[in-house]
Amino acid sequence: MIESITEATRQTPIVHKTQVLVVGSGPGGLAAAIASSRAGIETTLLERYGCFGGNLTQVGVEGFAWYRHEKTIDSEGIGIEFEERAKSMDFASPEPQSISHAIDGEGFKYVADVLVQEAKITPMLHRTMVSPIVEEGAIRGVIVESKAGREAVLAEVVIDATGDADVACRAGAKVHKTPTEEMMAASVMFSMTGVDKTRFMENVKNNPHTYQDWCGPDWSMKTSGKEDKLFSPYLKRPFEEAIKQGLIPSNLNTITGTWGAITDQGDLSYLNLVHLAGLDATNPDDLTKGEIEGRYQAIQAIKALKKFNPGCENAKAPKLWNDHRHKRH
Known part of the structure; x- marks a missing residue:
């Protein structure tokens, strides 16, 4: 009761x-x-x-x-x-x-x-x-x-x-709420400063990714196929290597995703790599769990980037944010 x-x-x-x-x-x-x-x-x-x-x-x-x-x-x-x-x-x-x-x-x-x-x-x-x-x-x-x-x-x-x-x-209006198990995963975004832009972009050039790379066990997408060969700022290899060498726990194989703009000053302002499934973002207890787990995983992602992504060796992460996309409407 x-x-x-x-x-x-x-x-x-x-x-x-x-x-x-x-x-x-x-x-x-x-x-x-x-x-x-x-x-x-x-x-x-x-x-x-x-x-x-x-x-x-x-x-x-x-x-x-x-x-x-x-x-x-x-x-x-x-x-x-x-x-x-x-x-x-x-x-x-x-x-x-x-x-x-x-x-x-x-x-x-x-x-x-x-x-x-x-x-x-x-x-x-x-x-x-x-x-x-x-x-x-x-x-x-x-x-x-x-x-x-x-x-x-x-x-x-x-x-x-x-x-x-x-x-x-x-107010009592009829709304739709997706079942928790079907909700999109919550994301913890973070930024990094002190990135060597030249080395970072050289690595991107030498190891290019496309939207096709988002297909697989981690992600699914529905397109006509015309986007598949377009460049995508996708990151996965550093985290695979970090798990392989025991730097981060093996259960963090969901860490993967996208990066955003990088400035000449070495600010990598948007890293969307941590994704937490099974959270109801209208439930404050789930939000609390997500905040704590999300920050933990973000720190593990940063460790992997510093070790295995060229240009990130001396970087720091000044900001962590939590984002929930899929709740009710």
Whole structure:
């Protein structure tokens, strides 16, 4: 039997009223807020962290348009504005597998601030949505919590841009949640500094990979085959060698994946190599397990790269991020 408590009735102060409230400021939420405000609608953007950008700034998913090649038909819109503004403000560098640019996640925090201010959006950072306010079957705002306590934000229209249908789900809307065993694996991304770019890229040239290399026991993909021979920034050999020589445990044979932009200064800003299956990212206990195990595996991956990937011998990893793609919608 699950024990429970009954919370006391309380008065919650209304701290803000707006026409449109966007909850969640990842690329989708940020674009929605900008579009709304540009249409002349009073718009507020609510974010639980201290910066806008979602996975771009919190996780370092920098390959905003990695799919773009010379004949790609791109939807563009506000999304490409993010890339162009980051480029113009020197917060982007060439993405290795496409003709797009990788966006500097740290720099994009500032880019997002500028975009929000230019659009005259009301920013509300450091507030976590904990409950929707539902009246007569319609969502009229949300309850938030922060260091200031519990507050209410009212709106004529609420846009759920949480990525996990948090507002809709808690309002009682029907949502779909993939069974845990079928969810995509969570990823722990990290970056490295102090990489010898010349030696790193020489190794890439001497040991090229294509998208075809993603087929096998580790990954599956469905394509028409036209992409199979395209270059892919894929990493696997260092981890196979590390296991073979006993540097890292043999059960870590799932460590493999992709790398992103590398700067002339030796910053390898995006390494997506650690993948944790069997985690439900709406379960905080699973998240806790994933954070701890993910950091452990990332450190093992770094050991393998320093030992077996040319150019990484003296590198360090300043940042580790956890990313969960597949939850509910």
